[in-house]
Amino acid sequence: MAKVLGKEVLRSDLIALKVEAPEIAKKAKAGQFVVVRADEVGERIPLSLARISPEDGSLGLVVQTIGVTSSKLGAMNVGDDIADIAGPMGHATPIKNYGRVALLGGGFGAAPMYPIGKALKEAGNTVTSIIGARSADLLVYEKELAEFSDQVLVSTDDGSKGFKGLVTDVLKQEIEANGVDWVMAIGPAIMMKFVSLATKPYGIKTFVSLNPIMVDGTGMCGACRVSVGGKTMFGCTDGPDFDGHLVDWDLLMTRQRTYLTEEKVAMEKYSCSCVPSAK
C-alpha cells in the first residue's frame, strides 16, 4: 500500500503523483521503474520513476491516462492509497561523462528524463533536453528540465512555440551544429524508433527505455519479450534501457497491441462505472 502525498495535473492526460514509498526511494536509481497495481481488481503496470526522493521517502510518477489503470491512477487524490507498488525494477541508466548528451522525452517520457538528466549533468555532461508537442499548450516539463539542462530545445507541430516540426529535426540540427556524443530517448515506441533512426547515420550511441507490456516485472512471465540485436530479451530484467539501433521496433509495436480489443472493453466498462450518466 502506498499513500498519494501530492498530485499535479500537468496536462489533461498527464498526471504527476507524489507517492509514499520510503524503502523504494532509498534504493532506486535513475532509469529504474516500479510496478503498480491501483486497487484490488487492478492490473500490474510498470511506471518509470520521475522523482526519487529518499529525503522525504517519496517517489514521483507521471502517468499518461490512456487506459483503465492509468485512468484509475490519474483519478486518485491526495490521501488515497495505491494498492501495491513494487520495485525498483530493472537496471539503472548507466551514468557517466559521455561529453555532450541530448535527451528526448515524448509524452510522459520527459518526466523520467528528469532524474536521468540531472545525474548526467552531475557526472559532468553538457546536457541538451529536447521536447516536443503538437502545440505550445501541450508542452510539459520544460521548466523542470531547465533546472539542470544547459539548454532546452522545443519543437511544436504547428510552430506555436520553438522550432516548427519534429523533435528529430531539432536533434539533427543540434548534431550538425554542436555535435552530440550520446543520446537517450523515452516515450512512445514510434518516437524512440525515429530518434534511433535519426542518430544511426551519425553512429551516435542511442539509449531507449523500452515499454513492452509487463506483468510481474521480475523476469517471471516473459510477457515483456523484446528483440535486441536479434536476441530475445526480457524488457524488465535485461532493460528497460537498450541500444536503440539494435531494437526490433516493429516487434515491440506489434506486441504492444496484443490486448487492443480487450482494452477497449475494459475502458468502456470503466467509463460507464465512473460516469453513470454517460450512455
Add this chain to the structure above:
Amino acid sequence: MAEIKIPEFTKEEIKEIRKTRTAMPEQDAKARGRNFEEVTIGFTAEDALREANRCLACKKRDCVSGCPVEVPIPEFIALIKEGDFIGAAKKIKEKNPVPAVCGRVCPQESQCESKCALGKKNEPVAIGRMERFVADYERVNGGGSSNGQVKKPKPSGFKVAVVGTGPAGLVVAADLAKLGHEVTMFEALHKAGGVLVYGIPEFRLPKAIVQSEVDGIKALGVNIKVDSVVGKLYTIDELLGDFDAVFIGSGAGLPMFLNIPGENLNGVYSANEFLTRTNLMKAYLFPEYDTPIKKGGHVAVVGGGNVAMDSARTALRLGAEAVYLVYRRSMEELPARKEEVHHAIEEGIDFRLLTNPVEIVGEDGWVRGIKCVKMELGEPDESGRRRPVTIEGSEYVIEVDTVVMSIGTGSNPIIPNSTPDLEINRRGYIVADESGATSKPGIFAGGDIVTGSATVILAAGAGRKAANSIHEYLMTKVKA
C-alpha cells in the same frame, strides 16, 4: 460437528472393499471444462472410513518409504478408522505441514501409493485422498489450519528473514515461528503463496486453501511483506545485516522458450504468463478484474508436465474451442500426475503425442498455427527414457490462435546476481547441502531454487529440514 458413525465391516466385506479404491466424487467432465471450480469434490466421512478400512496396517510401512517426508501413513489411517479425523490431520502434520495441498497435488502414484502393499494385487490405498479429507476436515471443524497454534512460544530474541512465500518458505516460517523466532517473509508479488497462488489453477487447488495456510502462518506472528523483491529492494547481504539468518526459497520461476522461429508473435505465452494472468490476476473474470488474456479460439500447449496440463485445461475453461497438447514423447513418458492426464483426456484435450514444434507460423504479427514434426522413439538416452527422433517429411501445421510454452523453467538470476559470493551451480541454482546450508554462513536455501522445478512436498520437506538447521545455527550463535 456432525456425528461420526464408525462403520463395522465384516471380514467378508473388508475383503470385498479392499479390491477397489473408493472413488472420489468429481464434477461432470463436460460441465467442469467450462468453470474454474474444483474438479474433484473430495471424500465424505463415509468414503474416508471405507478407504481407511482397506489399509492392511503393514508392519513394513512400505508406503512411508515412498513419501519424501515420511508421513506416518498407517498411523494416520488408523486414526481415521477410529473416527478421529482431527487427530489424523495432526499426525500427518508431524511430518507434512501442508496436507490439504499435498493431498491434492502430490504425484501419489509415483510416491506413497506406488509402494503400497495392497497395490501389489489390488488398487493401492488412496492415501492422498484421505490426506486431503482429514486436512479439509480439520480446516473446517478444527478452527483453521493447525499451523495456527494458539499458545505463543517464548520469544528467542532471534530474527530470521525468509525470501519467497512458496511452500518452502511457508514451512520454514511456520516452523521457526513456533520455536519463538521472529520471522519476516519477503515476497516479490503482491500476494503470498508462490506457485500455489500464481501457477496451480483454482480448479485443482482452491486459493482459499492456500490463503488459510498463509493466514495460519500470520497467526503465528509471522510478518509477510509483499511487493518486496529481494535483490532489488534489499540485497541478501543487507538482510543478513538486519536478521540473524536468511532462508532463500525463491523458486524456479524463469520461463523457458524453445528458441524456434515465431516465438515472439502475439498470442505466444509462457505458461507462467498464461497461468499468472489467469490465477493471480484473475483474468478469467475480466473485465470485473482489469487484467486481460486471450480467450477462446484454438490453443496449442507445448509440453507434458503438470504445468502443461494446467495450461491446457485453463485454456479450455477460458472458452477455447479446441486445445491441443503437443508433446514430443509418448503417453507413458508424460511427467504430469496421472490423475491430471486422466482428467485432461476426459475434458477433451486433444493429445498430439510424439509431436515436436519446429516453428510458430504467423500473419501480421499474430499466431496462425504451429508447425510440428512427428517423432518416433529411438534408443534410450542418459535419463533412461527413449529418445524421440524426427520422422523425416512428417511436417504439418496445426491451426491455432494461441500457443502456450510449457517446457520448463529455470532459475531467476536476480538473487544470484546481487549476491556475488553465494555459490551457484552450472544451471544457475543455489548450491545447498541436505540441511539447506549454502556456501555463505547464515544463509540457507531450499525448494525449487536449489533442486530446479520439483514438487510441493519436496519444497515443503526442504523447508522443514532448513528450519531445523537454522534453529540449530541460531542456538550455537551467542547473542551479545
